[in-house]
Every structure is written in C-alpha cells, then in structure tokens.
Amino acid sequence: MSTEKKGITEWASKDDGAFKRQVSSFRDEIKEGGKFSPEKGRYHLYVSLACPWAHRTLIVRELKGLQDYIDVSTVHPHMLEGGWHFVKPEDASKTPAPASAHSFDTFPAATADKLFGSSYISEVYRHAQPDYSARFTVPVIWDTKEGTIVNNESSEIIRFLNTGFNSILPDGQAKELDLYPEELRAEIDELNEWVYDDVNNGVYKSGFATKQDAYETAVTKLEEALHKLEDRLSDGRQYLVGDRLTEADVRLYTTIVRYDPVYHGHFKCNFGSIRHDFPNINLWLRRLYWTNPAFKDTTNFEHIKEHYYYSHSQINPTRIVPYGPKPDIEPLDAAGVKRSAADVDGASKKVK
Numbered sequence: 115m116s117t118e119k120k121g122i123t124e125w126a127s128k129d130d131g132a133f134k135r136q137v138s139s140f141r142d143e144i145k146e147g148g149k150f151s152p153e154k155g156r157y158h159l160y161v162s163l164a165c166p167w168a169h170r171t172l173i174v175r176e177l178k179g180l181q182d183y184i185d186v187s188t189v190h191p192h193m194l195e196g197g198w199h200f201v202k203p204e205d206a207s208k209t210p211a212p213a214s215a216h217s218f219d220t221f222p223a224a225t226a227d228k229l230f231g232s233s234y235i236s237e238v239y240r241h242a243q244p245d246y247s248a249r250f251t252v253p254v255i256w257d258t259k260e261g262t263i264v265n266n267e268s269s270e271i272i273r274f275l276n277t278g279f280n281s282i283l284p285d286g287q288a289k290e291l292d293l294y295p296e297e298l299r300a301e302i303d304e305l306n307e308w309v310y311d312d313v314n315n316g317v318y319k320s321g322f323a324t325k326q327d328a329y330e331t332a333v334t335k336l337e338e339a340l341h342k343l344e345d346r347l348s349d350g351r352q353y354l355v356g357d358r359l360t361e362a363d364v365r366l367y368t369t370i371v372r373y374d375p376v377y378h379g380h381f382k383c384n385f386g387s388i389r390h391d392f393p394n395i396n397l398w399l400r401r402l403y404w405t406n407p408a409f410k411d412t413t414n415f416e417h418i419k420e421h422y423y424y425s426h427s428q429i430n431p432t433r434i435v436p437y438g439p440k441p442d443i444e445p446l447d448a449a450g451v452k453r454s455a456a457d458v459d460g461a462s463k464k465v466k
C-alpha cells in the first residue's frame with residue numbers, strides 16, 4: 115500500500131505499534147518584503163473544524179482580526195478513503211442534513227472548496243505539486259497569486275499570522291496583539307516542546323497505538339503532563355505563560371477542548387476527565403472559551419465528535435457518535451467568575 119493511501123490510524127509502526135506523525139512539506143512564510151507578502155484577499159485557508167492543528171490557525175486568524183483578509187474553506191468532518199472532502203459547490207447552499215444523519219454530501223458549517231470546487235483536499239495539494247505523495251493534511255494556506263501552497267504546518271502558520279499582516283492591519287488591539295513576544299519566547303518554546311510531544315500529539319499516540327506497551331507509554335506521559343499543567347495553573351493564573359494570552363494557550367486549548375468529548379473515550383485517555391479531575395485546567399479552558407470569542411466562535415463540537423468517532427473505524431467500527439458528555443463544555447460558574455472578575459463580566463452573561 116502506498117503511503118498516501120494509508121489511513122491515519124495506520125501510521126503506527128509495525129514493530130512497536132507506536133504512532134509517528136509525518137513532518138509537513140510546505141514551509142514558506144507570509145511576511146512583508148518576502149515572496150509571499152501580506153495582501154488582503156490573496157491567501158486562502160483550508161481547515162477542518164475537527165482538527166486541533168487547523169483549529170490553531172482559525173483562532174489566531176480571529177485574534178489578529180484577519181477574517182476579512184483571509185477567507186476559509188472548511189472540509190466535511192468525515193475523513194474516509196479519499197481523505198478530507200468538500201461539499202460539492204451545488205450542494206453548498208442546500209440545507210445540511212442534521213449531524214446525526216451522517217450524510218457524506220452536506221454537514222452544518224462544511225463548505226465547498228471556494229477556490230477550485232475540488233472534491234478532495236488532495237486535489238488542492240496536486241495543484242501545487244502534481245507529484246505530491248505525502249499526506250494530505252489540514253491546515254493548508256494557499257496563495258492565489260503564486261498558485262501554490264505557502265505552508266501546511268500549523269505551528270508555523272500561527273507564527274506568521276501573528277506578525278505577517280501587521281503592516282496592512284489598521285491600528286488597534288488586533289494589530290498590537292503579539293502571541294509570541296520576545297521576552298516570553300524562551301518560556302513559550304520550553305512549554306510548547308513537551309506540550310506538543312506529550313499532550314497535543316500524546317492523545318494521538320495513545321489513541322492510535324496498536325500495541326498495549328505503546329499505548330501505556332503514551333497515556334502515562336499524557337497523564338503526567340496534564341498533572342504538570344494542572345500544577346502550573348494552581349496559582350490562579352489566567353494564562354500559561356506570563357500574564358497574557360500567548361500561542362502557548364492557543365496550542366494547548368485545541369487539545370483540551372476536545373479532551374472530554376473525544377480523547378477521553380475514543381482515544382482511551384480515560385485516567386481522568388478535564389471537568390472532574392483537572393479543575394485548574396478546566397477553569398483555564400472555560401475562561402478562554404466563554405470570555406474570548408476567538409475561541410468559542412471557532413470551536414465546533416459537532417464537527418469534532420462526528421469526525422473522530424465516524425472516521426476512525428479501526429477504533430470505532432460501529433461509527434456510533436456518543437451522546438455525551440453533556441454539556442460539551444461546562445459553563446463558567448461562580449467560582450470562575452470570582453477568580454477572573456475583570457474578564458468575565460461581559461462574557462458570563464452569555465453563559466446559559
């Protein structure tokens with residue numbers, strides 16, 4: 115079987131049963147004065163709302179006020195034989211079937227490929243490189259001027275979205291926002307490194323392991339890392355690094371918000387749940403979700419649950435998507451309000 119045909123759940127090594135994530139292929143950046151300079155409407159972002167890596171880019175796009183600068187196409191949550199697929203342009207305006215109907219053709223908030231009308235994300239990759247044979251992953255940021263992919267590595271995309279458009283953004287909060295400030299870089303880098311290995315990728319290593327030992331190695335590292343994060347947040351701090359929002363929060367958020375709905379059950383990360391066993395992480399999570407629209411607006415629990423439980427039939431052959439947990443994320447209750455009084459004021463009114 116060629117690499118490109120292999121499903122993501124078959125990336126586990128035959129020898130030790132451990133999951134190994136592929137390295138991304140397109141690694142350019144958008145920056146003033148470079149080949150890919152910032153321009154309104156020039157770039158297009160391909161995402162899945164289910165994917166934690168793509169989710170990072172959507173959050174930063176919104177935090178940096180780039181919604182009118184970079185348009186987005188959103189794949190359907192089912193990642194099956196041919197990889198990520200789009201709704202057909204002629205179906206895009208139809209009322210989507212309810213999520214529970216498991217339709218291949220429509221799904222709430224899934225779009226057509228707005229640039230090419232492609233059926234699969236693989237077609238977009240092949241427009242950039244006809245002989246591309248690695249994995250067809252999201253996120254992808256496409257340049258309509260050069261007709262190619264600028265980058266398909268989320269950690270790099272969020273870095274250049276953070277600064278690359280500042281020269282054309284209007285003055286204001288979004289332009290000022292720096293998610294990777296010079297003075298915090300060393301601490302952010304240090305945190306990112308183990309959070310990536312043990313948490314972001316740790317849930318996948320647990321869920322995609324095909325041998326007991328590989329699973330246990332991954333899941334116990336994840337458990338240890340979550341306890342380390344829980345301790346870090348025990349002084350009541352609102353953000354992981356310094357006293358402000360940084361990319362470290364963005365990168366951890368997209369894993370934690372999926373934890374109780376998906377990773378706890380589907381990926382067998384069930385030594386505890388965020389809501390019952392990690393109160394400090396749970397508070398940090400709820401503050402981000404309920405007080406900052408860039409987090410809530412970009413979090414779609416229907417896509418998240420439907421994607422994992424329906425797509426990985428090796429792990430869940432019945433494809434039944436679980437009913438719970440209820441609610442998807444807990445409200446920001448009185449304790450949360452007390453601990454972050456200043457921030458919560460406006461947002462807590464939204465909490466049902």
Ligand SMILES: N[C@@H](CCC(=O)N[C@@H](CS)C(=O)NCC(=O)O)C(=O)O
Binds near residue numbers: 164166167168250269
């Ligand atoms: N290193 C990449 C990883 C992206 C990634 O693995 N995306 C997954 C979805 S969560 C994907 O598109 N998988 C498709 C496949 O493997 O065929 C990044 O952070 O951008």
